[in-house]
Amino acid sequence: MTLKTLTAASLAALTIGAGMAEAETWRYAFEEALDEVQGKFAQKFKAEVEANSDNEVQLFPFGTLGESVDIMEQAQSGILQFVDQSPGFTGALIPEAQVFFVPYLLPQDQDQLFSFFRNSKAVKELFPPLYAEQGLELLTMFPEGEVMMTTTEPVRAPADLNEVKFRVMTNPLIVESYQAFGATPTPLPWGQVYGALQTGMIQGQENPAFFIESTKMYEVTDYITRPGHNNFTTAVMANKDFYDALSDEDKQVVQNAIAVAFDYILEYQDGLTEESLAKIREAKPAMTITTLTEEERAPFRETAAAVEQKYLEIGGAQAQAILDQMKADLQAASESAQAEAAAAN
Incomplete structure (x- = not known):
């Protein structure tokens, strides 16, 4: 082999090696299983990234890397590049995000919500x-479904929650909300909830219908109540140092994948709640599922003002600005949905 040939071969090898070095493996953890809403979003994100770049996305469903607090620490430290976590678990880091737990703030109407x-x-x-102050790049937030109570006894009024130990996320405002409802809020990591219900340590918990169905919470409770007080919200984030160091091309890949996954997950949820409730009825015909009337919801709704005030007290320096903008955004969403409905008719 001549020197010229060797040099050319070496340059080719270096070029190939450099090209291979550009491809990265990104780690993405979330709080649910692969076949649940966060998992579906993550799978769509992965597919889009891998279809439009040389990068690979490894997915880590709930439990594979620990509890929620563990994956957040890993995301902040850079062990994980992406994390999907509810504001319910980031409330200590970002107190303003607790606004999503003010009851009856988010609309029930799906068009307005989306x-x-x-x-x-x-x-x-x-x-x-x-989020950036905590080393996180907020990529998107999306709803996961109407939150419902599952309990061992029927709930038709706040009085029915008296002395009920009700599992909540480790979030000050949701604790405040269930205190206002009359319950005894009991913060627990998710991995302990099924066993705690089974042994009677707690008597209730809340989640969207798909999650109640997939985690079989109906096996250890007898009543599902729909008070219409909230919709579960989650946030997809990247480690900020990682994100800032990405090339413009890779940042665009990430943003495009997030946008596609966002549209996909809203469409995926259409009809999901009723489908999940039907599966629960089939698995446990004795399960009682109750949608509270507006009259029955009224005493629950009356607690919202006190919880909102508590949010302003504990929600951080930007709490008022966040709440005001949220209300303006929600009004705009309502007007937009009404205009679209009128045009359709």
Whole structure:
């Protein structure tokens, strides 16, 4: 082999090696199973990234890397590049994000809800700097479904929650909310909830219908109550140092994948709640599922003002600005949905 040939071969090998070095493996953890809403979002994100770049995305469902607090620490430290976590678990880091636990703030109407998450200035402009202060790049937030109570005894009024030990996430405002409802809020990591219900350590918990069905919470409770007080919200984040160091091309790949996954997950949820409740009825015909009337919801709804005030006290320096912008965004979403409905008719 001549020197010229050797040099050419070496350069070719270096070029190939350099090209291979550009491809990275990104680690993404979330709080649910692969076949649940966060898992579906993550799988769509992975597919889009891998279809449009040389990068690989490794997915880590709930439990594979520990509890929620563990994956957040790993995301902040850079062990994970991406994490999907509810504001319910980031409340200690970002107190303003607790606004999503003010009862009856988010609309029940799905069109209004989706419009809010698509267009909210609070989500797109006010929250990102707060997440950045914690070493996180906020990529998107999305709803996962109407929150329902599952209990061992029927609930038709706040009095029915008196002395009920009700599992909540480790979040001060949701604790406040269930205190206002009359329950005894009991913060527990998710991995302990089924056993705690089974042994009677707690008597209730809340989650969207798909999660109640997939985690079989109906096996250890007898009643599902729909008070219409909230919709479960989650946030997808990247480690900020990692994200800032990405090439412009890779940042665009990430943003495009997030946008595609966002549209996909909203479409995926259409009809999911009723489908999940039907599966629960089939698995446990004795399960009682109750949608509270507006009259029955009224005493629960009356607690919202006190919880909102508590949010302003504990929600951080930007709490008032966040709440005001959220309300403006929600009003805009309502008007947009009404205009679309009128045009359709």
